[in-house]
Each structure stands twice: as structure tokens, then as C-alpha cells.
Amino acid sequence: MRIGELSRESGVSIPTIKYYVREGLLPAGERTKFNQAQYDETHLRRLKLVRALVEVGGLSIAATRDVLSLMDAQTSDLARLGKAQYALTPRREHEPDEAWEWAGEQVDGLLAKHGWKVSRNNPARLQLAEALATLRRLGQDDYLAMLDRYAEIVGEMTTMEVDGVLARRNLDGMAEAIVIWTAIGDSMLTALRRLSQEAETVRRFGETVFTAEGEQQD
Amino acid sequence: MRIGELSRESGVSIPTIKYYVREGLLPAGERTKFNQAQYDETHLRRLKLVRALVEVGGLSIAATRDVLSLMDAQTSDLARLGKAQYALTPRREHEPDEAWEWAGEQVDGLLAKHGWKVSRNNPARLQLAEALATLRRLGQDDYLAMLDRYAEIVGEMTTMEVDGVLARRNLDGMAEAIVIWTAIGDSMLTALRRLSQEAETVRRFGETVFTAEGEQQD
Incomplete structure (x- = not known):
């Protein structure tokens, strides 16, 4: 064409x-x-x-290029699957303040507590530390207290995802699933979370929080 | 200062x-x-x-301005809490093709099935539809099959979050929690998901998928 x-x-x-x-x-x-x-x-x-x-997925052009070249690598090397997943994680500068140090310890502690074996190279360690440090800097300790339970809940999703990836018959299919599910799954999850937040609030309080007068609730 | x-x-x-x-x-x-x-x-x-x-949180300057002005509104109007949450959802153009129509029906069906009452104005409806349409266009129907279970799992997180917001003593504290938890929570969740994906893969297969030879596993 x-x-x-x-x-x-x-x-x-x-x-x-x-x-x-x-x-x-x-x-x-x-x-x-x-x-x-x-x-x-x-x-x-x-x-x-x-x-x-x-x-x-909101990936930069450079990140997309990295992800695709790892997906395309004609090798039976399993490590390319992990590297493709790493390439999907945004990387940012971080500020090495007290909150950042504290957050790094929290991440290590969380992984140990849940028995999650994760390479030092996984950039999601830094992403999680940055989120925790930010919550700490903003004084949101009550939200931080939910972290453990979140990790358990996320683990349930991940078990399904890994089962699904493994059901693919070959490495190329697995690489494709890892890349698409990780990137588009982020958007699916954050959208579901917002919808569920509204639904849960409406369940408890009626429709006043989310709907101004005269607007339609579905 | x-x-x-x-x-x-x-x-x-x-x-x-x-x-x-x-x-x-x-x-x-x-x-x-x-x-x-x-x-x-x-x-x-x-x-x-x-x-x-x-x-x-990755918000644009314009979205940040909208969110802050809703947080700051000196009114006891509960609806500003919901509007602040809406302002945290990214909005994009969508392509009105067959996948998009199908996705909109899926979103309506999901909300009905789980009894989630959500306003027609919630922009996360469009975000979720866009994610589902994208998965459909890419032929990832096996991932789409997990949607229902994801919604249940996300609902568990949301129940905790709504409890936490309500523990705040006043509207300003609630608005602050909604904004920060929604925006920074996205990053926390997507990071946890990546860490858990690696941990679950390592649990099943050992460290070959994520660690090249000579690299250290934690």
C-alpha cells in the first residue's frame, strides 16, 4: 500500500x-x-x-526506539524481555535529600518484606522511591501507610499478567505482550482507579460529590 | 524568605x-x-x-493550574472535590473507529456489571475506552479478558483510599489528599506493578529473564 x-x-x-x-x-x-x-x-x-x-503509553520517542529494538532483537536470550520492560519505565532526575534517602530504604524494606527479588538495575525502584519521597515531602504519611497493602493487591494483578504472557507460544509473542500490556495497562489501571474512586464515593454519599445540580448521572 | x-x-x-x-x-x-x-x-x-x-504526576501546566484552582476554591461545595479529581485525568484526541465504538460499549458494560455509578462527565471513561480500543486494535484480546478482575482488584485499593480521604477533618484536607494521592498514586502503582512483574517472573523461572550474566540480583 x-x-x-x-x-x-x-x-x-x-x-x-x-x-x-x-x-x-x-x-x-x-x-x-x-x-x-x-x-x-x-x-x-x-x-x-x-x-x-x-x-x-506516553513514551518518549527515544524510549519507544529502545523498546522496539529490544522487542525486535532476533535472539533467544530471555534477558531481552526484562530489558524491554525496563525500557518502559520513565527515568527522571531525583533530588538526593533526606526524603529521598528515606524512600530508598522503604523500597528495599518493601521488597524484602514481600520476598520480591528484583534486580538493582530495575528503574522502577527509582520510580517508586521518587513517588514515596514526594509523598513524604508533602506530608502524606497516611497514604504511605497503605503501601504494603497496595503491594499485595498489585501482586494479584501481576500473577494474572505473568500467566497471560506465558500462554503466548513464543518469545516474540511474549515480548509483544510484555511491552503492550505494561504500557497500555498503566493507562487502563489509572483510568479504572479514577472511575472506581467516583463509584465508591457515590456509593457512600450519593451523587453530590461528583455531579453538580442538573447534571446527569449514569 | x-x-x-x-x-x-x-x-x-x-x-x-x-x-x-x-x-x-x-x-x-x-x-x-x-x-x-x-x-x-x-x-x-x-x-x-x-x-x-x-x-x-506528569501533569501539564494547564492541568496543574485547573487542579490548583479547584483545590483553592473557598467554598463548601462538595462538587469541587470531584472536579479536582476530573482535572487530573489526561485528555486526548480519539479516533472514532470501530474499536473506539466497541470500547465505549465495554466501558458502559463494565460500570453496569460492577454497579459503579459514574457521571457521564468523568474523563476517565474516555481514558479507559482509549486504552481498551488500543488493546483491541493491537489484537491483545487475552489481556482484555482480565479487565473484570482488574476492576475488582482496583476496587479494593479505592475502598482504602476513600476511607483515608474521609479521615481528613476538613474539605481542604480532603481536596489535598484527593489531588496528591490520585496523581502521585498513579506513579506509585505503575512502579509497584513493574517491580512485582519482575519478582513474579523470578519466582517462577529464576533470575535469567531480568539479569544478564554477571549482574547482581538483590
Whole structure:
């Protein structure tokens, strides 16, 4: 197919497709004798994935490139699955203050308490520490007190997810599931959480908290 | 305190503080006779919150301004709590294709099945639909099959959160908790999920998936 059809099928504009090709997120189309680029189903599939990671998963272009190159690595090395998962975690500067030190100890303590074996290289350690340090700096100790129970609850989800990944028949299918479920799953979970927060509040108090007068409740 | 001390105490650079003042996220300091701006503890507290929402919560400047103005509204109107929560949800363009229509029906069905009463205005409906449509477009139906169980599990977290918010003694404290817990809680949950994914994989297979040879497991 030509780029116009690729654009229609994927919902991605032509300039954005060209940008993704330049950035190495999408292989270039094959040049025909009329100097037109031809694309096929593998391009369409990849383009849908790029769009999902960037637009819904919120990944940067650089992170998306890293994730895709780990997904694509033609190797039976299991470690690429873990590295692809690591590449999905945002990395930020952190401030090495008292709250940050305290948070690092909390993360170590949590992992030990739940018997979670996690590499020192997992960037989610820093992401969790940053969240805990932020809550501490803002004086939200009552929320921090829920951390242990959250870890247990998240563990229930993860058990299902790992079962699901393992049901895939080959490494490529597993890599695809790890990348998509981790990235799009974040958005699914945070949306479910907001809906559930409203539903739980309405259950206890009626509709006054979330609905102004004259608005419709579903 | 002067702006230099505010910067040191908050970990936010002086140019960024000035930017936040210009954007209306932080009240200007009080001008002294030497034409220097003086800041106090309320500025420091607000600046820490802005930093948390922007840097850790990933909110845009515009969304942060909306959230703060709803938090600050001097009214006993309960609806401002719900509106502040809505303002924390990212809003994106969506593509009205077959997957999007299907996803909207799934969201309605899920809410009905779990008895979750949620306003039509809650933007998390669109966020969830977008995640489901994306999974559908990518052919990840096995992950979609976990949605119901996820909703139940998320409901357990939310019950704790609503209990915690209600333990706050006044509306301002509740508004603060809703905003901070929702925004920073997203980051805490997604980090916990990644750590738990590695731990669960290691539990089943040993350390080969996440640790290359020669690397240290904790």
C-alpha cells in the first residue's frame, strides 16, 4: 500500500509517519520504480504499536526506539524481555535529600518484606522511591501507610499478567505482550482507579460529590 | 524568605519558580521596600505540590493550574472535590473507529456489571475506552479478558483510599489528599506493578529473564 492508505488504516497522519521513519521507529517503505514507497502489513502493525506506545503509553520517542529494538532483537536470550520492560519505565532526575534517602530504604524494606527479588538495575525502584519521597515531602504519611497493602493487591494483578504472557507460544509473542500490556495497562489501571474512586464515593454519599445540580448521572 | 532560599528548600530552580509565578501556579512573593520578593511557608508548601504534580504526576501546566484552582476554591461545595479529581485525568484526541465504538460499549458494560455509578462527565471513561480500543486494535484480546478482575482488584485499593480521604477533618484536607494521592498514586502503582512483574517472573523461572550474566540480583 502507499503512504496515504497506511495513514488511513493506522489513523496516523502522513507527516507523523515520515517523522517515525526518520526517527527509526518504523522501517522505510520499499521504493518502487516510480520512486514511490510501498508499505505492507508489517508496517501497518508496527505503526499501530508505535502510536499506542507514544500516544496512549506516553513514551518518549527515544524510549519507544529502545523498546522496539529490544522487542525486535532476533535472539533467544530471555534477558531481552526484562530489558524491554525496563525500557518502559520513565527515568527522571531525583533530588538526593533526606526524603529521598528515606524512600530508598522503604523500597528495599518493601521488597524484602514481600520476598520480591528484583534486580538493582530495575528503574522502577527509582520510580517508586521518587513517588514515596514526594509523598513524604508533602506530608502524606497516611497514604504511605497503605503501601504494603497496595503491594499485595498489585501482586494479584501481576500473577494474572505473568500467566497471560506465558500462554503466548513464543518469545516474540511474549515480548509483544510484555511491552503492550505494561504500557497500555498503566493507562487502563489509572483510568479504572479514577472511575472506581467516583463509584465508591457515590456509593457512600450519593451523587453530590461528583455531579453538580442538573447534571446527569449514569 | 527570598527566592534563593525558596529554591534551596523546594529543590526547584529560580527560573522555574519565576515561570510558575508567571503561569499562575504560585502566588507572587510580597514586594519589600528594596523591591525584593519575600516568600513564606505557604509558598514553599505550594511549590512542593506544583513540583510533585508536574514532575512526578506528569501533569501539564494547564492541568496543574485547573487542579490548583479547584483545590483553592473557598467554598463548601462538595462538587469541587470531584472536579479536582476530573482535572487530573489526561485528555486526548480519539479516533472514532470501530474499536473506539466497541470500547465505549465495554466501558458502559463494565460500570453496569460492577454497579459503579459514574457521571457521564468523568474523563476517565474516555481514558479507559482509549486504552481498551488500543488493546483491541493491537489484537491483545487475552489481556482484555482480565479487565473484570482488574476492576475488582482496583476496587479494593479505592475502598482504602476513600476511607483515608474521609479521615481528613476538613474539605481542604480532603481536596489535598484527593489531588496528591490520585496523581502521585498513579506513579506509585505503575512502579509497584513493574517491580512485582519482575519478582513474579523470578519466582517462577529464576533470575535469567531480568539479569544478564554477571549482574547482581538483590
